[in-house]
Amino acid sequence: MIRFYNTMTRKKEEFKPIKEGLVGLYTCGPTVYDLAHIGNFRAYVFEDLLHRYLEYAGYKVLRVMNITDVDDKTIAGAHKEGISLKEYTDRYTEIFLEDMETLRMKKPDYLPRATEHIQEMVALVKRLMEKGYAYEKEGAIYYSIAKFPSYGKLSGIDLSNIKPGARVEVDEYAKEDVRDFALWKEEKEEDVSWDTELGRGRPGWHIECSAMSMKYLGESFDIHTGGVDNIFPHHENEIAQSEAATGKKFVNYWMHCAHLLVNNEKMSKSKGNFYTLRDIIKKGYNPVAVRYLLLSTHYRDPLNFTEKALVQAENTVKHYNAFYQSLDFCTGADSNKTIKEEIQKARDTFTQGLADDLNISSALAGIFGLMKVVNIALSQGTLMQEDAREVKNFLDETDSILSILEKEEIKLSEEEQKLLKEREQARKDKNFKISDEIRKRLNSAGIILEDTPYGTRWKKVKSKEG
Numbered sequence: 001m002i003r004f005y006n007t008m009t010r011k012k013e014e015f016k017p018i019k020e021g022l023v024g025l026y027t028c029g030p031t032v033y034d035l036a037h038i039g040n041f042r043a044y045v046f047e048d049l050l051h052r053y054l055e056y057a058g059y060k061v062l063r064v065m066n067i068t069d070v071d072d073k074t075i076a077g078a079h080k081e082g083i084s085l086k087e088y089t090d091r092y093t094e095i096f097l098e099d100m101e102t103l104r105m106k107k108p109d110y111l112p113r114a115t116e117h118i119q120e121m122v123a124l125v126k127r128l129m130e131k132g133y134a135y136e137k138e139g140a141i142y143y144s145i146a147k148f149p150s151y152g153k154l155s156g157i158d159l160s161n162i163k164p165g166a167r168v169e170v171d172e173y174a175k176e177d178v179r180d181f182a183l184w185k186e187e188k189e190e191d192v193s194w195d196t197e198l199g200r201g202r203p204g205w206h207i208e209c210s211a212m213s214m215k216y217l218g219e220s221f222d223i224h225t226g227g228v229d230n231i232f233p234h235h236e237n238e239i240a241q242s243e244a245a246t247g248k249k250f251v252n253y254w255m256h257c258a259h260l261l262v263n264n265e266k267m268s269k270s271k272g273n274f275y276t277l278r279d280i281i282k283k284g285y286n287p288v289a290v291r292y293l294l295l296s297t298h299y300r301d302p303l304n305f306t307e308k309a310l311v312q313a314e315n316t317v318k319h320y321n322a323f324y325q326s327l328d329f330c331t332g333a334d335s336n337k338t339i340k341e342e343i344q345k346a347r348d349t350f351t352q353g354l355a356d357d358l359n360i361s362s363a364l365a366g367i368f369g370l371m372k373v374v375n376i377a378l379s380q381g382t383l384m385q386e387d388a389r390e391v392k393n394f395l396d397e398t399d400s401i402l403s404i405l406e407k408e409e410i411k412l413s414e415e416e417q418k419l420l421k422e423r424e425q426a427r428k429d430k431n432f433k434i435s436d437e438i439r440k441r442l443n444s445a446g447i448i449l450e451d452t453p454y455g456t457r458w459k460k461v462k463s464k465e466g
């Protein structure tokens with residue numbers, strides 16, 4: 001049984017999708033006005049973990065991540081550089097997608113851009129107006145939160161703060177400030193506005209996600225994710241817009257990740273305490289270590305970012321990969337029953353951990369426990385080729401979720417394999433002169449041999465470090 005913590009009910013619940021075997025998953029994506037920082041990537045890596053885990057658990061996942069390419073910040077950025085909004089946001093969208101790939105994230109099935117869904121947003125705003133949830137004021141259209149009695153159900157916001165008729169004009173507003181928010185803003189400038197049935201203007205930020213999620217996933221869908229800062233007002237507003245328009249429950253499971261912190265403060269652009277992925281790579285760190293660092297703390301626990309933690313993550317990733325490669329060294333035939341049992345034990349711990357609200361620490365403990373046992377067997381020479389293959393299969397399987405293995409297939413050429421066989425025969429024949437000659441030849445090709453009582457292991461030393 002899979003259980004996820006649902007922000008809406010504030011407890012762990014059994015996960016059951018609307019359609020058997022299929023999960024509709026919506027992720028609030030980036031506002032493409034600048035490079036994303038690794039705080040943002042904590043949210044996206046958590047969502048990648050969720051996506052991959054659901055697939056591992058046998059579900060087909062239909063995932064949507066929006067690209068906010070029109071809002072106050074993108075417009076201000078384009079103005080500042082004197083270029084079109086499209087030119088400006090295309091640049092940051094491309095960088096974002098590259099960074100996602102560098103962090104080995106799965107690409108969502110749909111990456112809808114807000115500017116390509118204006119009609120859907122207009123239609124939704126019209127529905128809200130027809131039902132009396134929205135009103136016009138000086139050219140703009142606002143959502144009247146007083147009309148939606150369950151406003152606040154996701155965030156538990158204190159509604160005694162509600163200010164009927166008080167409006168907020170900007171896309172982002174202060175926490176605890178419960179005001180009517182803009183669904184549609186009057187805007188005359190050509191490049192950033194559209195001629196629509198609502199007049200010339202542009203959408204507010206919140207309506208983008210309601211319109212795009214429902215377009216691709218239907219009026220009710222399974223999981224909606226984001227960082228905890230999205231709960232209020234963004235997700236609260238999405239619920240108000242969608243449920244008022246459709247009369248249906250919008251989302252069944254709301255999942256939010258805790259923040260990435262720096263000195264116990266949220267990493268954020270406005271505080272200036274942020275690192276981009278590119279900053280970190282420039283410093284010489286392996287992006288896979290960043291992925292591991294962001295992944296290896298439970299998504300609902302705050303994670304304090306330090307360079308020391310990054311160095312540790314890098315070491316773990318390095319050792320993990322070295323371990324994976326060391327499994328190629330076994331040549332002894334036969335298999336070892338204990339190892340089979342240990343693999344099963346590790347697999348159970350791994351899957352049970354993730355099924356419990358993505359408990360990654362427990363899942364990883366399964367893998368590291370197995371590594372310990374296998375390392376002992378390796379050093380004692382009791383790990384057989386068959387066992388090694390099964391351990392590798394298990395690590396390949398778990399890597400469909402973790403994605404931290406650096407698999408550059410290291411293979412021997414046919415000629416090298418032939419030499420290795422000849423040398424094995426020479427050793428059997430106790431012809432040590434020939435066996436030594438072959439060792440030297442392989443050595444000069446960067447292949448290091450280790451003779452063990454169970455056969456010869458080989459290792460290819462690559463020219464580049466690692």
Ligand code: AMP
Pocket residue numbers: 028029030031039040041042043226227228229230257258259260261266267268
């Ligand atoms: P924004 O560009 O501010 O809308 O953020 C994009 C995504 O990153 C949202 O899902 C936020 O919740 C998330 N996010 C922003 N800062 C952090 C942080 N320091 N830690 C974790 N997630 C964050």
Ligand code: ZN
Pocket residue numbers: 027028029209234
């Ligand atoms: Zn959103």
